Amino acid sequence: VPEGKVVVLNFRFIDLESDNLCRYDFVDVYNGHANGQRIGRFCGTFRPGALVSSSNKMMVQMISDANTAGNGFMAMFSAAEPNERGDRYCGGRLEGPSGSFKTPNWPDRDYPAGVACVWHIVAPENQLIELMFEKFDVERDNYCRYDFVAVFNGGEINDAKRIGRYCGDSPPAPIVSESNELLIQFLSDLSLTADGFIGHYKFRPKKLPTTTVPPITTTPAITAAPPTGTSGLRSKNPNPGRTEKTQTPSSASSGSATSSLMSLKPTVALCQQKCRRTGTLESNYCSSNFVLAGTVITTITRGGSLHATISIINIYKEGNLAIQQAGKNMSAKVIVVCKQCPLLRRGLNYIIMGQVDEDGRGRIMPDSFIMTFKTKSQKLLNALETKQC
Known part of the structure; x- marks a missing residue:
């Protein structure tokens, strides 16, 4: 569109091969052109709300494989004034040493349906970004599929750099970036909405400890992959009570503190023993609380333990394991004591x-x-999955 204006894209119709991870047929929307940041990826019959670029350029790219096909999509674009986009639009580049960001209409009323916002926070090269949400209420779903906030290290929407994806009414834990850039994405679909959120950020020197606080799942723990082919076709609670709060485990009780102190010495002794797994795949299946196959994508050493993020290939027994769904992948946190x-x-x-x-x-x-x-191993694990323990 002309210089000085921004692009507003509206999908009137979308029907691409449905896959809960959008792996096969999908349409990507980018800020700018070839090297721009991705605003979103869509497939199935899920129709996003208005997508707004931060400049006068936007790129729309569709990919399809050689198999199943849908009817395709139709979208319309128009030019808008950056400062006259109304309450439906939000996002932008934030470069001040501290600041706030919030959903449209906050705090007067619910955020609108069909909103896409991207805030790009950029600090000086020798500084990090500390992020916290003061208030948070985004439509709840076990998989955060419909309305959600996603936070990424760096300046683009990249699943490999995703810190977390959040919905529900419990604020995410405070976050510290790994570098001088952080990206926050907010997306709402075309149905139910909620109060929204307000968040704050500030810059801090790199010389302070840089460990990122692990994201806390703000919805009930995910226990299985969402069913394929349900995008845009679901039944939601028509009367989502704002008073219903997600229960999160307490992490600061006097009992747990005492327990941690008492177990310190045995753990040290434990780690001096020879490393040897016991039993077999079959014998350990029933005694284990969770069983999964996955790829180790991040590892952080904390004290004598290793904190790892596992990108899940398949989960055979979920137990009480908290699983996060974000775009292309599901992941879980594990601690190697x-x-x-x-x-x-x-x-x-x-x-x-x-x-x-x-x-x-x-x-x-x-x-x-x-x-x-x-x-x-897949065949044996599939057989164990049906085993009665």
């Missing part, structure tokens, strides 16, 4: 069995059953 035992290497695929702590994270002990995941 003795960081070298068993040894998890980033980028490799494993079968992981273990117990779950009160925060919904997998807990891996030296004798937990961990093995490299190979395709031939």
